[in-house]
Amino acid sequence: MRFTLRIWRQKNAQDPGRFETYEVDGISPNTSFLEMLDVLNERLIKEGKEPVAFDHDCREGICGSCGLFINGRAHGPLPNITTCRLYMRHFRDGETITIEPFRAKPFPVIRDLVVDRSALDRIIQAGGYISVNAGSAPDANAIPIPKPVADRAFDYATCIGCGACVAACKNASAMLFTAAKVAHLALLPQGQPERRQRVQKMVAQMDLEGFGHCSNTGACAVECPAKIPLTAIAQLQRDFIWAHFTPDPYAR
Amino acid sequence: MSFTENWGKSCGTTVGLPATPKGSRRPLQQVRELRERFWREVRVPGTGAEFNQNLEKALRVADFLELGELMIVDAYHREESCGCHLREEYQTPEGEALRRDEEYAYVAAWEWAGENEPPILHKEPLQFEFVKPTVRSYK
Numbered sequence: 138m139r140f141t142l143r144i145w146r147q148k149n150a151q152d153p154g155r156f157e158t159y160e161v162d163g164i165s166p167n168t169s170f171l172e173m174l175d176v177l178n179e180r181l182i183k184e185g186k187e188p189v190a191f192d193h194d195c196r197e198g199i200c201g202s203c204g205l206f207i208n209g210r211a212h213g214p215l216p217n218i219t220t221c222r223l224y225m226r227h228f229r230d231g232e233t234i235t236i237e238p239f240r241a242k243p244f245p246v247i248r249d250l251v252v253d254r255s256a257l258d259r260i261i262q263a264g265g266y267i268s269v270n271a272g273s274a275p276d277a278n279a280i281p282i283p284k285p286v287a288d289r290a291f292d293y294a295t296c297i298g299c300g301a302c303v304a305a306c307k308n309a310s311a312m313l314f315t316a317a318k319v320a321h322l323a324l325l326p327q328g329q330p331e332r333r334q335r336v337q338k339m340v341a342q343m344d345l346e347g348f349g350h351c352s353n354t355g356a357c358a359v360e361c362p363a364k365i366p367l368t369a370i371a372q373l374q375r376d377f378i379w380a381h382f383t384p385d386p387y388a389r
Numbered sequence: 390m391s392f393t394e395n396w397g398k399s400c401g402t403t404v405g406l407p408a409t410p411k412g413s414r415r416p417l418q419q420v421r422e423l424r425e426r427f428w429r430e431v432r433v434p435g436t437g438a439e440f441n442q443n444l445e446k447a448l449r450v451a452d453f454l455e456l457g458e459l460m461i462v463d464a465y466h467r468e469e470s471c472g473c474h475l476r477e478e479y480q481t482p483e484g485e486a487l488r489r490d491e492e493y494a495y496v497a498a499w500e501w502a503g504e505n506e507p508p509i510l511h512k513e514p515l516q517f518e519f520v521k522p523t524v525r526s527y528k
Contacts, residue, residue, distance in 0.1 A: 148439075149439065149440070181434075182432075182434055182443070185434075186434075187434050187435060188434060188442075188443060190440065190442050247440050248439070248440040251440065251442075
């Protein structure tokens with residue numbers, strides 16, 4: 138297959154950046170999107186040109202490292218997958234493909250298609266944890282949790298932190314990301330002591346980083362590779378209001 | 390990329406399983422030549438003063454080549470067969486792996502002794518207090 142690639146090139150955060158066009162040919166339909174970029178980079182290196190920087194690690198959809206904005210969509214034209222699981226057979230032969238970094242003010246470009254997503258780490262550091270000494274693994278069923286609740290908590294816990302929700306959102310909101318962790322821990326008994334503090338601290342950090350607010354368009358959930366549902370955001374909103382208006386029995 | 394391909398070809402044919410005494414000397418020579426060539430010919434786009442994924446990859450290849458050389462040195466110094474790590478000159482008349490616990494019941498910890506210096510061997514003996522090692526038999 139043959140493709141024309143319009144790729145965002147940017148030397149560093151200060152560089153204004155620009156699109157550059159490249160042609161690739163002889164690409165197998167079963168080549169993954171990232172492998173196609175590897176093929177391009179190998180050629181660029183051989184030609185003495187600067188290869189395109191892009192983030193990648195596990196290449197099997199679980200690490201959350203890869204993230205490209207392809208033809209105007211986070212992780213490309215298919216819903217609910219990571220960029221590494223996108224294959225060239227999902228494009229038309231001869232198609233022009235536009236590749237950009239995930240764009241959001243709190244995600245400054247490091248180089249080309251690589252952005253700094255450490256703002257998401259700082260949201261987790263603000264409260265996305267349980268600070269009890271958990272000791273060794275408890276006996277099974279020592280803390281009874283109904284199966285449907287455990288399943289829901291697990292669904293929220295599957296967020297891989299890729300940032301596609303932010304890139305897909307017109308407000309660059311990190312609400313789905315933040316809500317996934319808030320909802321995951323809010324459903325479990327271990328998460329209760331810090332439940333009020335957690336939601337308040339994480340939302341405060343989210344605002345501090347410059348992420349926008351949620352306006353319920355649902356674009357995030359369409360792109361989310363972990364299929365985090367919008368009910369996570371409903372849980373966050375509910376917990377946030379509840380934490381504001383009820384006294385915290387755990388407060389010092 | 391071509392350095393790793395070359396390296397793979399050298400190793401796969403000579404220090405794979407089973408290893409041969411003739412075979413294990415050749416890749417040592419090859420990896421030394423390859424390492425020397427790597428540092429002489431490697432071309433890394435960009436500089437070290439910026440975000441540079443190619444530099445990161447080049448450093449990994451350098452590490453693998455260095456570790457690869459040490460693994461060959463280690464494999465060659467251990468003059469015995471051990472399970473699947475069969476050396477053709479150490480086998481019983483029936484063709485089973487011949488272990489030499491009296492000589493090689495130790496973990497080899499190698500110390501880096503400087504560029505182009507042979508590494509220093511530190512033996513960490515394997516002491517078995519309750520269960521004595523025996524040769525495994527599938528018969």
